[in-house]
Amino acid sequence: MSVMFWVISALTVVSALGSMLLKNLVHCALLLSVTFAGLALLFLQLDAQFAGFAQILVYVGAVAILVVFAILLTRSAEAPKEGGVFSRTWLAGLAVAAAVFATVGSAVLYSVRGLPHETATPEVTVLGIGQSLMSTYVLPLEIVALLLTVATIGAVIVAMHEKPEKKIGGTK
Amino acid sequence: MTPLAGYLLVAALLFAIGLAGALTRRNAILVLIGIELMLNAANLNLIAFWRYGPHPEAMTGMMFAIFSIAVAAAEAAVGLGLVIAVHRHAQTANLDEMNRMKG
Numbered sequence: 001m002s003v004m005f006w007v008i009s010a011l012t013v014v015s016a017l018g019s020m021l022l023k024n025l026v027h028c029a030l031l032l033s034v035t036f037a038g039l040a041l042l043f044l045q046l047d048a049q050f051a052g053f054a055q056i057l058v059y060v061g062a063v064a065i066l067v068v069f070a071i072l073l074t075r076s077a078e079a080p081k082e083g084g085v086f087s088r089t090w091l092a093g094l095a096v097a098a099a100v101f102a103t104v105g106s107a108v109l110y111s112v113r114g115l116p117h118e119t120a121t122p123e124v125t126v127l128g129i130g131q132s133l134m135s136t137y138v139l140p141l142e143i144v145a146l147l148l149t150v151a152t153i154g155a156v157i158v159a160m161h162e163k164p165e166k167k168i169g170g171t172k
Numbered sequence: 173m174t175p176l177a178g179y180l181l182v183a184a185l186l187f188a189i190g191l192a193g194a195l196t197r198r199n200a201i202l203v204l205i206g207i208e209l210m211l212n213a214a215n216l217n218l219i220a221f222w223r224y225g226p227h228p229e230a231m232t233g234m235m236f237a238i239f240s241i242a243v244a245a246a247e248a249a250v251g252l253g254l255v256i257a258v259h260r261h262a263q264t265a266n267l268d269e270m271n272r273m274k275g
Contacts, residue, residue, distance in 0.1 A: 005175070009182040016186055016209055020193035025201060032205055039186075039212050042179070043237075046223040051215075051237050058241050063208065063248045070201050070252040074259040076266075086196050087268060093195030101188030108180045115176045115224070122228030129231065137235055144242045151246035155253035161260075 005045060012038030023085050024078070025071045033064040047121050050129050179220035187213035200258070200265045204251045211244045 012035055019031035036059035043052035087093070133141050190209030197203055215237045222233025259265050 005178060009178070013182065013185055013189070016189045019205060020189055020197070020202070020209075025199060028202060028205065032208075035186075035209065036212065039216060042182070042216060043219055046179070046219050048219045048223065048234050048237070051219055051234050051241070054238055054241055055212075055215075058245050059208075059212070063245060066248055066252050067201065067205060070255055073256050074201065074265040076199055076201065085198060085202075087198050090196040094192055096195060097188045097192035100191055101184055104184040104187065105181060108177055108184060112173060112177045115174045115180075116226070117174050117224075119224055119228070122223065124228075124231060124234070129234075132231055132235065137239075140235075140239055144239055148242060148246050151250050155249040158250070159253035159256045 002045075005042075008038055008041045008045065012042065025076055026068070029064060029067045029071055032067065033060050036060050036064065047124070050124070050126055174224075176220055176224040179216060183213040183216040183220070186210075186216070198266050198268055200255045200267055200270075201252070203267065204248065204255065207251075208244065208248060211240065211247075215240050 015031045015034040015038065019028045019035060022028050022031065036055065040052045040055040040060070043049075043055055187210050190206040190213065192206075193209065194203045194206030197206065218233045218237040218240065222228055222231070222237075225233065255265060258270065262270060264270070
């Protein structure tokens, strides 16, 4: 285990904790992009260069910006006046999360002897990825393209301003 | 400890943090952020198993992670659009106050 791995994972985990605990939602979004960048660095440590750069492009570049836009559009940057940022049943949620972590972590620790050791660096080029995307994975690629188109159009339609006279049901 | 176990433990910790955030925060956007964290932890698992698995040259795990990133991006767009639409209707992004299905 290299020192670099521990440094990057400590940065990732601490910024993830901060993005879930802070009161101001803009700070949460900024720490979230630090988490995504740390995950991209972990992908690069795992010799998955393409996935690492895709992570930076999609998450740090697009999803973080979307989150900031949503926070500003819903005016929820400032903390709510009453009740705090956590729900009334936060203890139950924390217990569920701790139970999940205990289960998964103990499963990893019990199976640590069976896990494979250091192996040779796999030879993966962007050329190879592109060729397999166009041959083996061409059907999933097309489906993902369709999904992204449908999701973009759907998100725009859902968030679009509805005209009062055309409104179907529901009262303000 | 093998390197794979370290990556798996980090992914489990990130998943638990995201789950705790999604279950305990009151703001709908923070719940979506928690779900994104959980998806990312799963991606880290996929890539770690691909790297230390028996056949990394097949690229299966990394392809799965790339498609998962694309689906997660679509999910984020639709989810945040829904939050904005609900905020326009109910004037709040607080989940405790969204307790009616009738507008």
